[in-house]
Amino acid sequence: MAQLQYKDLLDAGVHFGHLTRKWDPRIAPYIFMEKNGIHIIDLNKTLAALEDASNAVKQIVRSGRKIMFVATKKQAQEVVAEEARRLKMPYVTERWLGGMLTNFATVRKSLKKMSSIEKLMKEEAFTNMAKRERLMVTREKDKLQKLLGGIADLTRLPAALFVVDVKREHIAIAEAHKLGIPVFAIVDTNSNPDSVDFPIPGNDDAYKSISIITHAIGRAIEDGLMERKKDKDDQKLQEEEETKRSVDAAASKKAASAPAPVAEVAEDTEEPETESEA
Structure with a gap:
């Protein structure tokens, strides 16, 4: 998977948080500074969190399970739905129905x-x-x-959720927690990162920010799918080799237990010698 760089996140505006008066104090470890009344997110923390989340997502998908995308806010609907359809993963981009999980x-x-x-x-x-x-x-x-x-x-129930906007999708997150389903989420400065299992600090309002993080998770899912396919191919090849070895061993055993062929005795076709006359 191509790794995102600090500059990529910077260009996408992932570092822009909310107004300082709207912050959640529990997000403090992920805040770099305050500028013009706005909190700036530490993108080094974002990169580290994104790497952890991507590795976990990849392992879930590699095991053959599904990741459900949840993003009902307008600016996230299109990009999330498109990525989920591309990966053949379930998604919810309209209203979250209570009890969906x-x-x-x-x-x-x-x-x-x-x-x-x-x-x-x-x-x-x-x-x-x-x-x-x-x-x-x-x-x-x-x-x-x-x-x-x-x-x-x-x-069947998904193995994990990927959520855009923790505050907006709190019902989905609560249902996931009740069932022990891990949650990966973009967490802005007005949200509680402790409410999800894999918080990815970042701007959850700007289209470019949502897009770059969603596609990063999508690439992790794609890697997981490719590794799963490789695992299946390796397993099939191994089974074929084992079957071939079993057939060869059975043939060798059959050949070894067969009775040895009896050699035919050649008949004496020569005429007997006659005694010479006296």
Whole structure:
């Protein structure tokens, strides 16, 4: 994974925090200085936190589990949804439904309902419906798609969350903590870094800042997926080699236990010598 540099974060404005009067004192260890009434984040701390988070994310994905992206603020929706779709990871960029994690069984029922509606709309029976009925079905499908489209392929709880804006997504974080799901998050100077497992100090309002950190996490996920594929290929190759060795050993054992061929005795075809006459 290409490592981010201090200058990259600086150019993206990751270091800009909130007004000093809006700060959360628990973020103090990550603040570098105050300038013009604004807190400036220590980007060296950001780089270190991002590296720790990336390594942890990579290991989670390598084990075959999913990372759910959560970002419902307007400036984060597009970049987060795009990155999550690229990596085939679940995401929530509209409203967070209460109980999306803690009451996942009910959410799965809604997902099944959405799937059934999509299937119905492809059938001839749908075209035979009255116009009003078709409109109602379409509206319901659009509503479900908007709220749950990002988690349509989610069959079990995610292994971790990546969150943009700790304060805004506090319900999602609370549900994750209740279930023991680790949370990776961009934490601005107005937020509590202790509320998540892997805080990444940074500007959670500017598009460029959100984008650069989201893509860094995305690259870590991509690395994890590649390593998982390599692990699978190595395991398949090893299994094939073991199978070949087993077949060769069985063939050798069979050949060793077979009876030795009996040599044929050559018949004496020579004529007997006659005695000479006296």
